[in-house]
Amino acid sequence: MFSTKSKTERTATQAWEYLTAAMTAATDTAKDTSDKAAKLAGKASDQSHKLAGKSQKLAGQASGKADLAWARANAAAAALAGRKPATPWGLIIGVGLLGAAIGWAAATSARAALERQAEQEERELAETAVVVTPTYDN
Missing domain, CATH: 1.10.287 (Helix Hairpins)
Incomplete structure:
Protein backbone atom coordinates (compact mmCIF):
# COMPACT_ATOMS: atom_id res chain seq x y z
CA MET A 1 0.00 0.00 0.00
CA PHE A 2 2.61 2.57 1.07
CA SER A 3 5.98 2.63 -0.63
CA THR A 4 9.10 2.53 1.52
CA LYS A 5 11.01 4.66 -0.97
CA SER A 6 11.25 8.35 -0.30
CA LYS A 7 10.06 10.89 -2.80
CA THR A 8 13.66 11.79 -3.76
CA GLU A 9 14.51 8.14 -4.40
CA ARG A 10 11.42 7.71 -6.59
CA THR A 11 12.28 10.92 -8.44
CA ALA A 12 15.89 9.81 -8.95
CA THR A 13 14.75 6.39 -10.17
CA GLN A 14 12.28 7.97 -12.56
CA ALA A 15 14.91 10.43 -13.81
CA TRP A 16 17.34 7.54 -14.35
CA GLU A 17 14.70 5.65 -16.36
CA TYR A 18 13.96 8.74 -18.46
CA LEU A 19 17.67 9.31 -19.01
CA THR A 20 18.24 5.70 -20.03
CA ALA A 21 15.35 5.91 -22.47
CA ALA A 22 16.62 9.23 -23.84
CA MET A 23 20.15 7.87 -24.30
CA THR A 24 18.79 4.79 -26.09
CA ALA A 25 16.63 6.98 -28.30
CA ALA A 26 19.57 9.31 -29.03
CA THR A 27 21.74 6.33 -29.98
CA ASP A 28 19.03 4.91 -32.24
CA THR A 29 18.41 8.32 -33.80
CA ALA A 30 22.11 8.83 -34.40
CA LYS A 31 22.40 5.43 -36.08
CA ASP A 32 19.32 6.03 -38.22
CA THR A 33 20.47 9.52 -39.12
CA SER A 34 23.92 8.26 -40.02
CA ASP A 35 22.46 5.51 -42.22
CA LYS A 36 20.06 7.92 -43.91
CA ALA A 37 22.85 10.43 -44.47
CA ALA A 38 25.03 7.75 -46.05
CA LYS A 39 22.18 6.70 -48.35
CA LEU A 40 21.50 10.32 -49.29
CA ALA A 41 25.16 10.91 -49.99
CA GLY A 42 25.25 7.86 -52.26
CA LYS A 43 22.17 8.94 -54.20
CA ALA A 44 23.36 12.51 -54.41
CA SER A 45 26.74 11.54 -55.82
CA ASP A 46 24.90 9.73 -58.60
CA GLN A 47 22.67 12.71 -59.36
CA SER A 48 24.98 15.68 -59.19
CA HIS A 49 27.79 17.41 -57.39
CA LYS A 50 25.38 20.03 -56.05
CA LEU A 51 23.18 17.47 -54.33
CA ALA A 52 26.21 15.73 -52.87
CA GLY A 53 27.28 18.95 -51.22
CA LYS A 54 23.83 19.48 -49.73
CA SER A 55 23.59 15.92 -48.43
CA GLN A 56 27.03 16.17 -46.88
CA LYS A 57 25.96 19.38 -45.19
CA LEU A 58 22.81 17.69 -43.87
CA ALA A 59 24.82 14.69 -42.73
CA GLY A 60 27.21 17.01 -40.89
CA GLN A 61 24.31 18.80 -39.22
CA ALA A 62 22.70 15.51 -38.22
CA SER A 63 25.99 14.21 -36.88
CA GLY A 64 26.49 17.43 -34.92
CA LYS A 65 23.01 17.16 -33.40
CA ALA A 66 23.57 13.50 -32.52
CA ASP A 67 26.91 14.38 -30.88
CA LEU A 68 25.25 17.19 -28.93
CA ALA A 69 22.45 14.89 -27.77
CA TRP A 70 24.98 12.28 -26.72
CA ALA A 71 27.06 14.84 -24.81
CA ARG A 72 23.99 16.19 -23.02
CA ALA A 73 22.83 12.69 -22.11
CA ASN A 74 26.25 11.85 -20.70
CA ALA A 75 26.30 15.12 -18.74
CA ALA A 76 22.86 14.33 -17.31
CA ALA A 77 24.00 10.80 -16.38
CA ALA A 78 27.07 12.21 -14.66
CA ALA A 79 24.94 14.72 -12.77
CA LEU A 80 22.57 11.99 -11.61
CA ALA A 81 25.55 9.90 -10.53
CA GLY A 82 26.81 12.85 -8.47
CA ARG A 83 29.91 13.60 -10.54
CA LYS A 84 30.88 17.21 -11.06
CA PRO A 85 31.69 18.46 -14.58
CA ALA A 86 35.36 18.68 -15.53
CA THR A 87 37.18 21.95 -15.01
Missing part, protein backbone atom coordinates in the same frame (compact mmCIF):
# COMPACT_ATOMS: atom_id res chain seq x y z
CA PRO A 88 37.86 23.63 -18.38
CA TRP A 89 41.61 24.09 -17.84
CA GLY A 90 42.26 25.05 -21.45
CA LEU A 91 39.82 27.93 -21.21
CA ILE A 92 41.19 29.03 -17.84
CA ILE A 93 44.79 29.01 -19.13
CA GLY A 94 43.77 30.83 -22.32
CA VAL A 95 41.99 33.58 -20.40
CA GLY A 96 44.96 33.86 -18.03
CA LEU A 97 47.39 34.29 -20.93
CA LEU A 98 45.11 36.85 -22.55
CA GLY A 99 44.93 38.77 -19.26
CA ALA A 100 48.71 38.67 -18.91
CA ALA A 101 49.15 39.99 -22.46
CA ILE A 102 46.68 42.83 -21.88
CA GLY A 103 48.35 43.67 -18.54
CA TRP A 104 51.79 43.74 -20.17
CA ALA A 105 50.51 46.04 -22.95
CA ALA A 106 48.88 48.37 -20.42
CA ALA A 107 52.02 48.48 -18.26
CA THR A 108 54.24 49.19 -21.27
CA SER A 109 52.05 52.01 -22.51
CA ALA A 110 51.75 53.49 -19.00
CA ARG A 111 55.54 53.40 -18.58
CA ALA A 112 56.01 55.13 -21.97
CA ALA A 113 53.45 57.80 -21.02
CA LEU A 114 55.21 58.47 -17.72
CA GLU A 115 58.56 58.78 -19.50
CA ARG A 116 57.08 61.27 -21.99
CA GLN A 117 55.58 63.27 -19.12
CA ALA A 118 58.92 63.34 -17.26
CA GLU A 119 60.74 64.49 -20.42
CA GLN A 120 58.16 67.24 -20.94
CA GLU A 121 58.53 68.46 -17.36
CA GLU A 122 62.31 68.42 -17.71
CA ARG A 123 62.09 70.52 -20.89
CA GLU A 124 59.76 73.01 -19.17
CA LEU A 125 62.15 73.35 -16.24
CA ALA A 126 65.07 73.86 -18.58
CA GLU A 127 63.21 76.58 -20.48
CA THR A 128 62.20 78.49 -17.37
CA ALA A 129 65.42 78.05 -15.41
CA VAL A 130 67.36 81.15 -14.48
CA VAL A 131 71.08 80.73 -14.69
CA VAL A 132 72.88 82.82 -12.14
CA THR A 133 76.50 83.45 -12.88
CA PRO A 134 78.59 84.82 -10.07
CA THR A 135 80.56 87.93 -10.72
CA TYR A 136 83.67 88.93 -8.85
CA ASP A 137 84.11 92.61 -8.35
CA ASN A 138 87.57 93.74 -7.43
